[in-house]
Amino acid sequence: MKVSDQKTAEGILFTDQYQLSMAQLYYRMGLHEKLVQFDYFFREYPDYGAHKAGYCINAGLEWLLDWMQDAHFRDEDIEYLRHQTGRLGARVFADDFLAWLRANGSFDAISMRAIPEGRVVHPNVPLTVVQGPLAMAQILETSLLNHLNYQTLIATKAARIRDVGRGQLLLEFGLRRGQGKGANAGARAALIGGADFTSNVGISYVLGYPPKGTHAHSMVQVFIALGASELDAFRAYADVYPDDCLLLVDTINTLASGVPNAIKVFEELRRQGHEPVGIRLDSGDLAYLSIQAAKMLDAAGFPQTSIVLSNDLDELAIWQILTQISEEAPRYGVDPDRLVGRLAYGVGTRLITSHGEPALGGVYKLVAVQNHGAWLPAIKISESPQKTPNPGHKHVWRVYDE
Amino acid sequence: MKVSDQKTAEGILFTDQYQLSMAQLYYRMGLHEKLVQFDYFFREYPDYGAHKAGYCINAGLEWLLDWMQDAHFRDEDIEYLRHQTGRLGARVFADDFLAWLRANGSFDAISMRAIPEGRVVHPNVPLTVVQGPLAMAQILETSLLNHLNYQTLIATKAARIRDVGRGQLLLEFGLRRGQGKGANAGARAALIGGADFTSNVGISYVLGYPPKGTHAHSMVQVFIALGASELDAFRAYADVYPDDCLLLVDTINTLASGVPNAIKVFEELRRQGHEPVGIRLDSGDLAYLSIQAAKMLDAAGFPQTSIVLSNDLDELAIWQILTQISEEAPRYGVDPDRLVGRLAYGVGTRLITSHGEPALGGVYKLVAVQNHGAWLPAIKISESPQKTPNPGHKHVWRVYDE
Structure with a gap:
């Protein structure tokens, strides 16, 4: 990759297109600044085939934070989005949304609580909890998963x-x-x-x-x-x-x-x-x-x-x-x-490459939405029952056997 | 990673330490500018366990070339190497070598011939052939393998x-x-x-x-x-x-x-x-x-x-x-x-992640060294017979069945 392209490919656009489609929809519905909570967790220990982990080592947070502090929608990112067109040639992103994104498209309003890097962690426990305005918390998903999944996988191995x-x-x-x-x-x-x-x-x-x-x-x-x-x-x-x-x-x-x-x-x-x-x-x-x-x-x-x-x-x-x-x-x-x-x-x-299990299936799930000051739990009932998350706020307890 | 650290971690120091140790040794022996040839090839198709590829798709060259055109030893890289110390506290890299590296430490003198990206390729055939002065051709190894192995693996999948x-x-x-x-x-x-x-x-x-x-x-x-x-x-x-x-x-x-x-x-x-x-x-x-x-x-x-x-x-x-x-x-x-x-x-x-085979075992092997204008074949006889490379210059033929 050309050096000049790196800032583009590794900045705020280091995300999936659907995060941006959803962000615009939230903007259009007036939901984009609603306070929400996403939990990051994994559902299963890495299974390497002939053997399986009984723990994971949490990792990746510092680099994620570095990325979040730097990533924002630059003029050229906005221009790129302005030129995206849909199936029939109409623009995908409207000017009002892009103006909002240019002005508010950073992670400054996101707050995170997390288990520190290097700690032993287990499935179905929130490892990193994100609260913030819906649109930007949604856009964060891809990069957060990218940073945390891979480093946790390798620290574990x-x-x-x-x-x-x-x-x-x-x-x-x-x-x-x-x-x-x-x-x-x-x-x-x-x-x-x-x-x-x-x-x-x-x-x-x-x-x-x-x-x-x-x-x-x-x-x-x-x-x-x-x-x-x-x-x-x-x-x-x-x-x-x-x-x-x-x-x-x-x-x-x-x-x-x-x-x-x-x-x-x-x-x-x-x-x-x-x-x-x-x-x-x-x-x-x-x-x-x-x-x-x-x-x-x-x-x-x-x-x-x-x-x-x-x-x-x-x-x-x-x-x-x-x-x-x-x-x-x-x-x-x-x-x-x-x-x-x-x-x-x-x-x-x-x-x-974490031989035997080359990816950690960590996910980032919406668990609560704030409305009129009250937190409402959010849930998804999936066809794959193991994909159904545990809604609402949670507190992680660690009980040590003395 | 901090943005300021990226140039360091992704530039010329995106390599293994032994490449630099060897480069200094070649410098010390007066061999550092000897013309050599390394072949890049893979030995086996990806084996995904339940199934196995019968071809690979060559990929990664353009980004490798982009990296090579930009990577060089900057003053701060040289300073970092100047401060490396060995087991007993003595400096690892001497000033004369570092001065040579500062002046000559780019890939400008390297020439490459390669099968284009997107082509179907097969084992034990040189896909990318590198000729150039020994020290820099050696330092190139790690990044070349990193770029070509992964992209070829994924293009194949x-x-x-x-x-x-x-x-x-x-x-x-x-x-x-x-x-x-x-x-x-x-x-x-x-x-x-x-x-x-x-x-x-x-x-x-x-x-x-x-x-x-x-x-x-x-x-x-x-x-x-x-x-x-x-x-x-x-x-x-x-x-x-x-x-x-x-x-x-x-x-x-x-x-x-x-x-x-x-x-x-x-x-x-x-x-x-x-x-x-x-x-x-x-x-x-x-x-x-x-x-x-x-x-x-x-x-x-x-x-x-x-x-x-x-x-x-x-x-x-x-x-x-x-x-x-x-x-x-x-x-x-x-x-x-x-x-x-x-x-x-x-x-x-x-x-x-190329599930089932998360890495391509592509290698970069010294196959010839020029001495007094004549190319001498180079070989390594390994304990693992499949690791013994085919020495000397080769020409890749593709025979189409009409």
């Missing part, structure tokens, strides 16, 4: 992965497999939910985290293509980053080439007074390879170096790896708990 | 849905369930792949499409909460949009209330000289309800009105609905082909 990974270092690697710029929102949500760091440089900058990453296979390939070797590539890396040396060992053959070459370089580093950080495994049977790599690193005098695992990891894959390690490691004389204690996880695709 | 829907009108409704701003990229890709229109106002504006949408359940609820009725809500809508009247009929009870009320309003419209557009069904058994609604509309003299279906649709759900219609419609005296011919589909969550 990150918390699950963190949990299964026994609290070992969790790195978010998903930028290349996210939905365009939305990958930044995903990285943020992952950090809220349980990731320690992300490889995403820009979002790390904005949020004040140090971004993480070392090198790719391509670096080793460049050296080989030019007639040098994996060992030369590793040496070059150690030379440039002697105190942050983490080597990707699966470009040629993990156990026959990568790990032995890494150990050679680690020994050279140590002789120069630097402690190596570790290795990364990015293909193959990660449980088996991590056991063998640990054994080799131990034997070479590097029992503390990290072993970073990556390649389509998620909570299920990590659980399988840890299970396999606990069964197989003793057979090779490797202590499984000590091995797990040196693992770190780089999780990309399956975190940023 | 849209084409499949379009195909199953027998070419009936397809509307993209996914903004509220996409990944933040990435939903705009998804809407664009859906339009490339087969959607006719989107409900997303901003992206419609930017791309020159009329956005589509009428009203939500909340509009009917507002009327009811204020003591009026669904019929009043429909009348109000018809009054404001007499030539674009498409009514959502499942707020209370589709067949007992929504459709009869819609028919009443349609009759009133017709008496005033306006032809109604149709109804939308958003819950329940969509096949059954569309058969019954069609029967009622036919009997009332509205055999041409559209029936828009929505609610978690994708190619599988649409296929099931059409199968059910072809079996059940005759039982109710409704011609199934004529019914299908008046259907339109509003597809949200499952299109924007």
